Amino acid sequence: MAEASYPDDLLYHPEHDWARVEGEEATLGITWYAQDQLGEVVFFEPPEVGKTMSKDDAYAEVESVKAVSDVIAPLSGEIVAVNEALGDNPEKINQDPYGDGWMVRIRLVDPGETDGLLSADAYEGSLQ
Amino acid sequence: MPGAQTLNRTPLFDRHEAAGAKLVAFAGWEMPVQYGGVREEHLAVREHAGVFDVSHMGEIETRGPQALAFLQRTLSNDVRRIPEGGAQYAVLCRDDGGVLDDLFTYRLAGETFLTVTNAANHARDVAWLIEQAEAFDVDVLDVADRFAMLAVQGPAARRIVRSLADGELPSRMHVCERRVAGVPALVCGTGYTGEDGVELLLHPDAAGEVWDALLTAGVVPVGLAARDTLRLEVCFHLYGNDLTEERGPIEAGLGWACKEDTGFIGADEVRAVRAAGPAERLVPFVIDGPGIARPGNPVVDGGEVTSGTMSPSLGVGIGMAYVPAAHAEPDTRFAIDVRGKTRDAIVKKKPLYRKDP
Numbered sequence: 001m002a003e004a005s006y007p008d009d010l011l012y013h014p015e016h017d018w019a020r021v022e023g024e025e026a027t028l029g030i031t032w033y034a035q036d037q038l039g040e041v042v043f044f045e046p047p048e049v050g051k052t053m054s055k056d057d058a059y060a061e062v063e064s065v066k067a068v069s070d071v072i073a074p075l076s077g078e079i080v081a082v083n084e085a086l087g088d089n090p091e092k093i094n095q096d097p098y099g100d101g102w103m104v105r106i107r108l109v110d111p112g113e114t115d116g117l118l119s120a121d122a123y124e125g126s127l128q
Numbered sequence: 129m130p131g132a133q134t135l136n137r138t139p140l141f142d143r144h145e146a147a148g149a150k151l152v153a154f155a156g157w158e159m160p161v162q163y164g165g166v167r168e169e170h171l172a173v174r175e176h177a178g179v180f181d182v183s184h185m186g187e188i189e190t191r192g193p194q195a196l197a198f199l200q201r202t203l204s205n206d207v208r209r210i211p212e213g214g215a216q217y218a219v220l221c222r223d224d225g226g227v228l229d230d231l232f233t234y235r236l237a238g239e240t241f242l243t244v245t246n247a248a249n250h251a252r253d254v255a256w257l258i259e260q261a262e263a264f265d266v267d268v269l270d271v272a273d274r275f276a277m278l279a280v281q282g283p284a285a286r287r288i289v290r291s292l293a294d295g296e297l298p299s300r301m302h303v304c305e306r307r308v309a310g311v312p313a314l315v316c317g318t319g320y321t322g323e324d325g326v327e328l329l330l331h332p333d334a335a336g337e338v339w340d341a342l343l344t345a346g347v348v349p350v351g352l353a354a355r356d357t358l359r360l361e362v363c364f365h366l367y368g369n370d371l372t373e374e375r376g377p378i379e380a381g382l383g384w385a386c387k388e389d390t391g392f393i394g395a396d397e398v399r400a401v402r403a404a405g406p407a408e409r410l411v412p413f414v415i416d417g418p419g420i421a422r423p424g425n426p427v428v429d430g431g432e433v434t435s436g437t438m439s440p441s442l443g444v445g446i447g448m449a450y451v452p453a454a455h456a457e458p459d460t461r462f463a464i465d466v467r468g469k470t471r472d473a474i475v476k477k478k479p480l481y482r483k484d485p
Contacts, residue, residue: 039150039353040165042438043420043445061467063420065166065353065437068467087418 004032007098011114012123013074015056018098021114026075029102030062030093033127038064041093046082047104053077055113060103062093075113077106138183139276139332140339147349154352155248157184162351169354170440173321174483177282178350179342182327183335186250187275188243188257192266195239202260203233203243204377204394206387210235215301215318217385219377220253221394225401226373227380229253230365232318234303242314242329244277246367260393276335280347281325281358288345289315289326292338297326309341320355322362322479360435360446361481363412369423370410370434370448379406379450381478409456410434412480413473415445421464421471427451428463428470441481451475 010018016034020027035041043063053059058070059079082104086092093101118126135158138144144151149160160181162169172178190199199207205218214235220228229249234242245253254270261268280289290297294307298317306315314329330338343349356366365371365380376394377386378401388395388402408431415421421436427449436447455462460475 039162040167043418045418063438065357066161068420068422 004036005098006032006120006124008120010098010120011074011117012120013056013072013117014123014126015072015074017072017074019074019114019117020098021075021108021111024108024111025080025105026077026108027102027105028074029097030071031123032097034069035094035097035101038062038067038069040064041090044086044090044093044103046084046086047079049079049082051079052109053079053106055116062090071103074117075106076109078109079104080107081105136184138181139335140181140183143336143339144181144349149349149351152352155184155246157247159184160349160351162353163349166351166353166357167440169348169350170357172348173282173323173350173354173358174441175283177280177284177288177325177347178354179339179347180279180281180350180352180355181276181339182279182355183276183332184247185277186245186247186253186270186272187329188245188254189240189269189271190243190257190266191240191269192264193239194264194266195241198261198264198266198268199233199241199243200390201264201392202257203231204382204386204392204398206390207233207241208390210241212237213298213302213304215303215316219371219382219385220256221377221392221398222373223394223397225376225394225397227367227371227375227377227382228256228373230367230371230382232316234314234316236303236314242271248368274331275329276332278328278330278335278338278342279319279321279325280328280342281319281321281323282347283323285323285325285347288342288347289328292341292345300324309338311335311338313338320364321358322364322481322483323358354440356435357437357440360437360448361439361441362479363448365410365448366435375410375450376401376406378402379408379453380410406453408450409453410448410450411456411475412448412478413446413462413475414439414442414480415447415464416461416472416474418445419466419469419471420445421447421449421466421473425467426465428465429455433464439481445471446480447473449473
């Protein structure tokens with residue numbers, strides 16, 4: 001998508017990741033700002049289902065033409081689903097970072113961690 | 129950005145900004161890395177025509193009674209073979225055969241030559257050549273400030289430039305003076321993309337007019353990111369990656385550009401390596417499976433990746449790597465350690481991308 005957007009129903013990590021928390025699970029991805037900084041994503045290899053991830057640690061890599069970047073976990077949890085479609089169509093991360101460009105779904109270890117994340121306004125403010 | 133104010137800007141900087149280019153620091157210059165999208169720009173060059181601002185590249189003029197003899201001593205190729213109005217590729221070697229730069233030299237007149245350098249190496253090349261010139265009756269002039277440079281590349285590039293020019297364009301590996309969009313230009317039948325096209329050397333104050341005329345004629349502005357994917361698909365070397373002072377031209381696969389009998393600086397070492405065979409060779413490769421190898425990734429059996437990207441034309445990870453000479457034959461499989469993950473690669477013949485006949 002060409003225009004910056006930061007949906008209000010998501011929580012944000014300062015390392016440019018979003019989380020859509022639904023009960024004890026959350027869907028994760030990277031923000032519009034992150035994909036814009038990267039440029040066209042040419043490769044994303046989803047992590048394995050069943051792996052656990054810790055808040056603030058890298059859980060995957062996303063590659064643009066020129067660079068490799070870590071994807072940071074906004075929350076801790078166990079991976080219950082991954083977006084396999086990104087293997088063949090990594091450009092979805094650019095086209096629809098909050099929809100078809102989602103990366104993983106996790107079962108939260110500590111739902112209280114969401115208190116440490118940013119609202120859309122606060123995240124967008126941090127980009128200025 | 130600290131030091132940003134010290135970066136050089138090309139005469140087209142304002143146009144790049146206005147076009148929405150992402151600008152990055154490259155070899156001391158603030159250069160457009162992409163305008164719209166890398167893939168789109170890459171394919172525009174493969175299918176139509178693109179223009180690159182490569183004004184960061186340097187130029188050195190060599191002239192005088194011994195200009196030919198001097199260049200024969202310093203450049204690896206046989207400079208005598210360049211006709212007037214001709215061009216030639218060569219490397220500049222140290223005594224030990226290490227590569228200082230790779231460059232194109234154009235013979236503008238009998239004893240007047242123009243050599244185009246890589247931006248990052250320009251100052252060093254000038255200093256090196258002036259030092260070597262002491263023994264010759266020759267003037268070596270840094271004329272980088274005299275030129276802006278535009279590369280117009282792609283299957284439609286010549287037709288479009290011809291429509292703006294006052295005469296026929298030079299054939300491949302030749303150079304001539306023309307007016308392009310009314311502006312005096314040295315038109316060179318060279319490029320770095322594997323496509324047909326020309327490179328234009330222009331007065332810096334007039335480059336903008338030519339740029340505008342090319343864009344009006346439908347040529348797509350292309351940044352450095354696509355320049356890199358285009359050159360890698362056809363296995364052209366990038367100095368600083370595939371060529372360094374620590375590597376010689378034979379292991380880099382540039383033996384064809386070295387004529388040791390001319391007695392160029394470094395020729396003895398190049399001859400010795402050619403005879404004995406190098407320990408490693410630079411090979412093109414494709415990744416078999418997912419993933420992209422990047423410069424610096426180790427080859428598991430020895431050696432390293434020096435260039436690597438996702439090929440927009442082929443849709444697979446491609447690159448070049450130094451591998452043990454015994455494993456350098458096409459179709460040889462080898463493994464690359466990509467940040468802890470092993471990726472399988474296959475040695476290929478050059479070029480990795482070839483236009484359908």
